[in-house]
Amino acid sequence: MLLSEIQAKLLIVDDLPENLLALEALITREDRTVYKALSADEALSLLLQHEFAMAILDVQMPGMNGFELAELMRGTEKTKNIPIVFVSAAGREMNYAFKGYESGAVDFLHKPLDIHAVKSKVNVFVELYRQSKAMKHQVEALEQSRREQETLLAQLKVTQGELEHAVRMRDDFMSIVSHEVRTPLNGLILETQLRKMHLARDNAAAFSMDKMQAMVDRDERQIQSLIRLIEDMLDVSRIRTGKLSIRPSTFDLSHTVANLLESFAAQISAAQSQVNFTVCQSVTGQWDEFRIEQVVSNLLTNALRYGARKPVDVSVYVEGGNAIIDVRDQGIGISEENQQRIFHQFERVAGSDVVSGLGLGLFISEQIIAAHNGTISVHSTLGEGALFRVSLPLVQKS
Structure with missing residues (x-):
């Protein structure tokens, strides 16, 4: 911010309107706004509303005089740092000036006012105010830059990780x-x-x-x-790339899963296991048969792989307007931590000597089911097997 762009506000306080007008005429410029007050009460009201570069106070005013107003200003957080210049017609007695300085004044002017002295002093305080404001803006900009750099550094660390x-x-x-x-x-x-x-x-x-x-x-x-x-x-x-194709057709899910289990006979035998299939009724809907077979194949392959040669239960049924496929094994189970990541790419369940595959099956399965507006979930406890549940809406959203 340029110093010339900073608008300065000046406060002048005097109980005589003609004095205010004369002083205003001396110090007014385009880059300044002058506020006038005829009493200490008016001045206090203005002080609470604005930020002033300086205040010029007449000492001798009825009611609260200039010294008392200055003491109030010094005791208030918002106004305590405003430079105060006293104006007095009481002569140049030293003790009177000292009283002004004790009240918090930074300078003292005597009437009749020296025009050049008034203009010079006001210019100095306005310039100091502008430099102070410019410095404050620079500090704020530096602080903002520091915060942005810290945020960027944190983001870079996350990105690096x-x-x-x-x-x-x-x-x-x-x-x-x-x-x-x-x-x-x-x-x-x-x-x-x-x-x-x-x-x-x-x-x-x-x-x-x-x-x-x-x-x-x-x-x-x-x-x-x-x-x-x-x-x-x-x-x-x-x-x-968003190019996973889904081609729905009407078919019986129970029949499809039954046929798939028959084709798994060799794998079931090789795993020294058995599969129990339960179906209560025909479950017909519109899904991509090839992709649903792919999902069930992935779940069944995992159940046989991690099932510790124990029976695997597969069931197809309808619940709450959805077709449900359950694949339950009695094998090593999945920890709660692993349950959060097994649907990610290249993630596989550790802790078994039968771990194989690319770790893509569950990731792909979840994407396929999501493309059908369905869900796939896992419920498991270590050492007690795992239940994978696929839920497919019987009526697809248009």
Whole structure:
């Protein structure tokens, strides 16, 4: 802020109107506003309403005189720092001037007033006021800048933490991808090398129909594992770009889940578990059948993976205008802390020697269900298994 832009307010107090007009004429300029008061009471009222650069007080006034007004000003927080100049026609007795200084005056003028002295003194106090205001603005600006810098620094620290977390997630993800992709690839490579060895030895017995069927089944499982990994990564990309497609059609949810469980027979057997399916009625609605199958597959895969070889219960029913799918296992359970993060990208439940996968299944599942205007939740206690519940509205919002 430029000094010339700071408007100064001046207060003059005298019980004679002609004195006020004369003094006002001396000190008035475009960059100043002069306020006049005919008594100490009027002056006090103005002092409470405005911020003054200085006050010029006549000493000899009826009622409260200038010295008493000055003492009141010095005792009030709002006015105690206003420079006071006394004006008196009582002569130049030293003790009278000293009384003025004791009352808080910074200067003393005698009548008749010296025009040049009055103008000079007022100019000095106005300039001091402007410099003080400019300094205050600079201090406030510096303080505001300091607060903004502290806020920016805090934001930078948060951003740095987020970036470090993102880098760790990226490194962890690349490590997981490398491991998960290598597993089916290693299986396919070993199968291929084994067949090449049998072919090199003309071992036709290794290619009987039963053995060929087993080879094809193994290959298919490894290829499906690779496809699932690739599809999960593609789905994450679609979700980030808002291109996850939902194609609703009318179907029976109970029938779809029943068929899905049949296709899981080999995985259920490999997990040395069993699945109990409960359905009370036909549950028909409009959803994306492929995507709902994807969600249930993720939940069932996790239940078998973390279910400690104990039975898994799946049920489909209607409650409160929503289709409900429950998948409950009796395995290791999920801590309250982990329940808050398992629906995030690349997050997996720790504490089990069967941990595998990219940690994307629940993240993708939540996005799919959200796209259907539904919800997915988890209820679990460590060591007591977990219940995942999917709720889908029977009637989709238009």
